[in-house]
Amino acid sequence: MQQQISVITLGIADLARSRRFYVEGFGWKPVFENPEIVFYQMNGLMLGTWLGKALAEDMQREAMRSGGFALAHNVPSREAVQPLLDRLAQFGGKMLRPGDAPPHGGFRGYIADPDDHAWEIAWNPAWPISPEGYVSWGT
Template identity: 35%
Template sequence: MTAISLITLAVSDMARARAFYEALGFRATPDSTDAVAFLDAGGVVLSLYGSADLAHDTGLTDPRPGGITLALNVATPEAVAARLAEVVAAGARVLRPVRTMPWGGVTAYFADPEGHPWEITWVADFPLTADGRILLDTEQGSTATHA
């Protein structure tokens, strides 16, 4: 089985980025330092790493090429607005307010203090476990049409 085990975000201000994610409820591991933070993200590690260090390590001239969003799935449609209020209070900037999508879900987008785009979403076909993990039906396939 293939699994994503760690996602690294390039950050320009480690203290600000770490404080933001900790305000959202992510907990840093004891292995975190002033140069890198490892945050428990429910089975996946969210890593925060200095932009210049990531550029040096990867050889990329722009360590944030974009083209992705990260997501926080929630259990109810109403929870999208509540979670958006929490991230804004922690320092996020709203990119798109809460709205019902043509495919039936409810979604909103925000940028963290470093500009990384995140989605908060409720999808009826993606039930969540008590700890917030998505339960995918890999036997029959999901009927969600997220676009």
Template identity: 40%
Template sequence: MVTLGVEDLTRSIRFYEQGLGLPRMDSPPEIAFFTLNGSWLGLYGREALAQDAAVSAVAGGFPGFSLAHNVCSEAEVDDVMAQAALAGAIVTKAAEKTSWGGYAGYFSDPDGYLWEVAHNPQFWVGPADEDA
């Protein structure tokens, strides 16, 4: 599970639930959980999450990581990127062919978290194939 400390929980819930269409799970009012394919996303107030981890809530520049959402096709990359932009994301790198043989782009969510949306033809995405 990935938990993001966000500045405005209501805004972030709207972005992920209504903007990106992620299915929201039942959760207490101070946190929101969303189902991802094989994982979960948690949104928690930035100050509260920092306090929980016993670290400073002061942000500064690039955090040194990005989150990735892998999809099944180049067309799906384009769809997710467009959906994110319509929901208020900032596209930091338009989707394009990659040096590793895939197709990917990046956007920044309302709190500045970087998301890569990628299609990797050598990387399996989706539910387990019960026939395999």
């Protein structure tokens, strides 16, 4: 399996405040945004800033304060999501949410590592994965 992190998602308290910090402070340009999340294309991965409550709901966890986060590992097909979640559970992971299709598209599930760090295992048809493992926004 490729060693890669596709997305780092930071749980935040206020989307406008966070967007101002990243857009005006760093000068970064969002590649996608809606009322709950903003994505930035980074060098070979995505950074997401997502309202903590919405991120916690997506992971099916109790309310998350700002400062919460989820790491993501994207896979090349929808069919690869659940088998990887199952494999990780066999090796000490705790299933948080089995694979399913979120309203915004794609397919994803969540698993916690043995130290309770959340990982999203996801397939997103709008985010191709290069042979080197780089994800990019809709190219």
